[in-house]
Amino acid sequence: MTMQSAYEAEVAQGRIKSDPAQLAVLPELERVRFALTQPVQKTGFFKRKAEPIKGLYMWGGVGRGKSMLMDLLYEQVDAAKERWHFHAFMQWVHSEMTEVRKTGVDDAIKPVAKTLSDRLRFLAFDEMQITDITDAMIVGRLFENMFEAGVVVVTTSNRPPTDLYKNGLNRQLFVPFIDLLQDRMVVHELASDTDHRQGRLSGSDVYFTPLNADASVQMNQVWTELSGGCEEELTLHVKGREVVIPRFHNGIARAKFFDLCGKPLGAGDYLALSEAVRVLLLDDIPRLSRQNFNEAKRFVTLIDALYEAKVQLICSAAAKPEMLYVEGEGTFEFERTASRLREMQSDDWMSAD
Template structure:
């Protein structure tokens, strides 16, 4: 019998994103995942289409700038046989935490080279910047429409926008988004976004959500929607923490006094000096606000949980802190459940900002990390189960546009906010349900952020 040698030739990936992904797999940095491979192929197609991306139309006259986008849009729709190339469709990627959405988007972003101008930004930070630009423009032109000017400014700065953690929890953002995104698309801007929520679940239960629905429709018409909902593996949880970023002790237990003293000693060592530090420092934030830091040195700021999360602070404040300090210490973190909805939402925002900026976040809490966030869901219940909650578009005593109503078993309609019977508002209900998503993301990120190589320094 004659032996024959069979040589199998493996087809190498040709797409930029897929090739970069395969190099990570071969280096042992990631495990091959079917959902990630499929997403890489989609991103390859978008990468290739960017070579024919039409330029941003530019005009310096502000009056013409405000109308140029709509004129350009009309020409694109009615005269496609002209030299207008079709704009590549954006991509909206949604799925559970830790399945590789941001990882693949970052591989795509890194593969895009000049002449395409590009920007990768956390969605929190981007919307804060949009609000700041509106504020600055309105100071000089109080009666003018700021949005066309701002959209063109953004388009000139980056023709590819990659958003991480796309989410809508603020009514002001919800009202801005459809118009802003429509204008960006007309200025030939391509958008890629990751989110924990599907388009139909964005701003779910939010105030005046009916005004936001046209944005969802536009998103589904103009973007490729890619779901990774079937990916069950949270790869962040495979990162081993070094034990030096999360400390806990049960302060109610007398036997834990020594543990608590040890934790305080370790926090002081991380801080790099005494717990009082130098003199208090005032950190300047957007829109003329400030945050005062009592315990501070050149590289680290030390807070109690109440100082950062019981106060009316938000993403802008946390971004300014992360810009200033590579290390933040937060002490006395309680277990976060339904009794801490507002505080938990601020804390999750802080975690997101620290994660995005690679700021080392050191926490001292009352419970282990796997018990820090208590998973819950909010729902509407009546005492007898015979009341139905719905939204009326006609409005009521407290709203001329729309209001939330209760319909009893007798068919009587009463305004929810006027009766006080439920003890909560629709906005509070929406915020509570949003935390179900954000808790899981925050817990996953804290594990990854506890790795020994995490941080800017």
């Protein structure tokens, strides 16, 4: 089935709504799908090396349908394939490199790249983000090796290649990888005016209070709808430490207040989380006071990170934002957090500048 036919079938069955920006990228998706139906050409005497298949780098704002389109392509590709969320992939790469180093090799990246290229021809990534110089250097060499082996990569991102690892430490070392991406992949902006998630994530649908059985039921319903019933653990590597998010799928994370604010986490941890997820479901925010002052300070820092990164927050809480912190040191400072929590519930917050 062509990508056009597959897309039209989804529209006909009411699972998606037709969008001009999505229709515009279908020819590129079909180009990749069709190319992968062709047999791999072996090189040898009197045979010209086949032109490598260019991948696709789809970028655009949240809710524009990038992941949906990539999943649609993934379903239609009939070749050895794998689909990863980018952060989960990098966790796997770090783990594999650790195992390879135990064998005494000097370069652990090449064996990992060979493992991938031996077992697949098509690699789909969701949410490419580069926030760490170590990851920046690893992913550059890894992709170079995979491209050389003929692996076709399709990825989504919220930013264009030129903005990856923007203002990062020693970014000049990463620039050759950006050039490689633009050479080996077609870069396509999904410039839709419609956020297809806003129908689910707006107004009273994102803040449930008080903490009772009804709030739990509604949080579970949102999680099931957004995650599709799939989940895994997400481990973020932050300055040599591991921050574990208990439940995660396709850019959607879920954790309890204690998981993120009851442990000694800081701004760097929350920034890494904000880079890794598009939506955070946070359960069981308690009333805050001098009795749990440290947790309250962390919560303020968490909300600041989510707010600045435009991460959609869905939560259950003991009270409305203005009544979460009503006594004790820090009450005045919490007013801004309450204001941000209220603003993050508005229908147009995600699309605001």
